Amino acid sequence: MKPVVAILGRPNVGKSTLFNRITRARKALVDDFPGVTRDRHYEDAIWNDVEFTVIDTGGFLSTDDDYFASQIKAQLTIAAEQADVIIFIMDGRTGLSPYDRELADFLRRMSKPVFYLINKIESYKQHDELLEFYSLGIDHFYEVSAEHGIGVGDFLDDLIQALPEYEQIQEDDETLIKIAIVGRPNVGKSSLANRLFGEQRLVVNEKAGTTRDAIELKCEHKGRQFILVDTAGIRRKGKVTQKLEKFSILKSLKSLDDCDVALILIDSDEGITDQDITIAGYAEDRGCGALFLLNKWDLLDEERKSVKKYMEDLRDKAKFLSYAPAMTVSALTGQRCHKILDEVVKIHKEYCHRINTGVLNRIIEDAVYRTEPSLHKGKRLKFFYATQVATKPPSFVCFVNFPNAVHFSYKRYLLNQLRQMIPLEKTPINLFFREKTGRIKFTGNSKEDERIFQKKKKHNTQRQKERTEQSKRKRQRDKDSS
Numbered sequence: 001m002k003p004v005v006a007i008l009g010r011p012n013v014g015k016s017t018l019f020n021r022i023t024r025a026r027k028a029l030v031d032d033f034p035g036v037t038r039d040r041h042y043e044d045a046i047w048n049d050v051e052f053t054v055i056d057t058g059g060f061l062s063t064d065d066d067y068f069a070s071q072i073k074a075q076l077t078i079a080a081e082q083a084d085v086i087i088f089i090m091d092g093r094t095g096l097s098p099y100d101r102e103l104a105d106f107l108r109r110m111s112k113p114v115f116y117l118i119n120k121i122e123s124y125k126q127h128d129e130l131l132e133f134y135s136l137g138i139d140h141f142y143e144v145s146a147e148h149g150i151g152v153g154d155f156l157d158d159l160i161q162a163l164p165e166y167e168q169i170q171e172d173d174e175t176l177i178k179i180a181i182v183g184r185p186n187v188g189k190s191s192l193a194n195r196l197f198g199e200q201r202l203v204v205n206e207k208a209g210t211t212r213d214a215i216e217l218k219c220e221h222k223g224r225q226f227i228l229v230d231t232a233g234i235r236r237k238g239k240v241t242q243k244l245e246k247f248s249i250l251k252s253l254k255s256l257d258d259c260d261v262a263l264i265l266i267d268s269d270e271g272i273t274d275q276d277i278t279i280a281g282y283a284e285d286r287g288c289g290a291l292f293l294l295n296k297w298d299l300l301d302e303e304r305k306s307v308k309k310y311m312e313d314l315r316d317k318a319k320f321l322s323y324a325p326a327m328t329v330s331a332l333t334g335q336r337c338h339k340i341l342d343e344v345v346k347i348h349k350e351y352c353h354r355i356n357t358g359v360l361n362r363i364i365e366d367a368v369y370r371t372e373p374s375l376h377k378g379k380r381l382k383f384f385y386a387t388q389v390a391t392k393p394p395s396f397v398c399f400v401n402f403p404n405a406v407h408f409s410y411k412r413y414l415l416n417q418l419r420q421m422i423p424l425e426k427t428p429i430n431l432f433f434r435e436k437t438g439r440i441k442f443t444g445n446s447k448e449d450e451r452i453f454q455k456k457k458k459h460n461t462q463r464q465k466e467r468t469e470q471s472k473r474k475r476q477r478d479k480d481s482s
Helices: 016-025 069-082 098-108 124-136 152-162 189-197 242-260 273-286 307-317 337-351 357-372 408-421 447-480
Strands: 003-006 041-047 050-056 085-089 114-119 176-183 215-221 226-232 261-267 289-295 327-328 381-389 396-399 428-433
Touching: 003 016, 003 069, 016 041, 016 050, 016 085, 016 114, 016 152, 041 152, 050 381, 085 098, 085 152, 085 337, 114 124, 114 152, 176 189, 176 273, 176 337, 189 215, 189 226, 189 261, 189 337, 189 428, 226 337, 261 337, 273 289, 289 307, 289 337, 307 327, 327 337, 357 381, 357 408, 381 447, 408 428
Parallel strands: 003 050, 003 085, 085 114, 176 226, 176 261, 261 289, 289 327, 396 428
Antiparallel strands: 041 050, 215 226, 381 396
């Protein structure tokens, strides 16, 4: 594993700002009020060609002044135990705090290198105000401004010297399956992430809005690597007023853009709501695979435990995701949770599927032969050939003489034929229509077919210009001779 560096400190001293500065990414939410970060947030960083992993943690509070203080402290302790090097960051504007003293005593009991940073130092006038920090018994402090980058470079130069050496192992990103866990607030997203991860990795509480950041967890299941992304709950736009919550929802939606499969959690006890369907629509718009999970199934009494009724209601309200499988689970008890990743693998396999161009054309040809498209202005709509142009999701292009004349119902018919014949039953499919001129021989390779088509199209355009010029010259000669 890469060396691990944990950032510790009391609330609102700039831990997440420093985390973003070191990792050169804005993956940790930052705001002026304390207590924004609650979970451990991991991200890789590199400085002077030295790679390491940085952990952002919640603010340290020894008392229960905060609703989540005890859980945040437990997460912070785990981060400190995992780290090879610890960064203890303090606030140079507000001065030394009793929590700083307590955390310093806690770190003294750990036999690990600790770097002491005084943050928010942006002018020389502040240097005389830092004498009180020496009462901690520390000989050397790094005066930095995480927001503006002042002093961070010099600190990182010293930090990488203290990191242990490690043997770098190349990871194959192609084998990773990225999963985004999305849903309304308090439907059990963090509980499910902990269950799939195998330990209490995320802060879980009955209070809605516990998760604010999009937290990534790496896990393994039956030899396959997964990245689980726990996201903040997505409420209706009209109910979102705080700036921090807006940013949390934006990060949740960004996770859908980056994922392969979205786990759409629904609270079975509350039933399928309009907001659940809206969130499902976000996944459908972004073209990722989807799996519906009816969570909290253990809370239902025997009279309401009708899987058939729930599934019929779901399919009726989310017709646009008819291809997405659905399961009833309980993140709290673990009921059927062991089947989730197996189902994700099946969805991902179809999501990355590529079909031979010859086979694809035979499917389209047979489908058109069985049910011919309607006429367009008295002319027959002709399908010349088709090719696959992309995966994730599978995307196909049909070259026809009148692309705009293909009715949406006929497009739906072709999509259904593709799903049945390939088969692609659990993944979204894109089907496009383009105009084709001239006769083109395809090779069976999608990228090569597209290149040949563009080259032939350019050639045909040039030939058409030449014919036009020849016709003009012939008419001119005929006119001169007469």
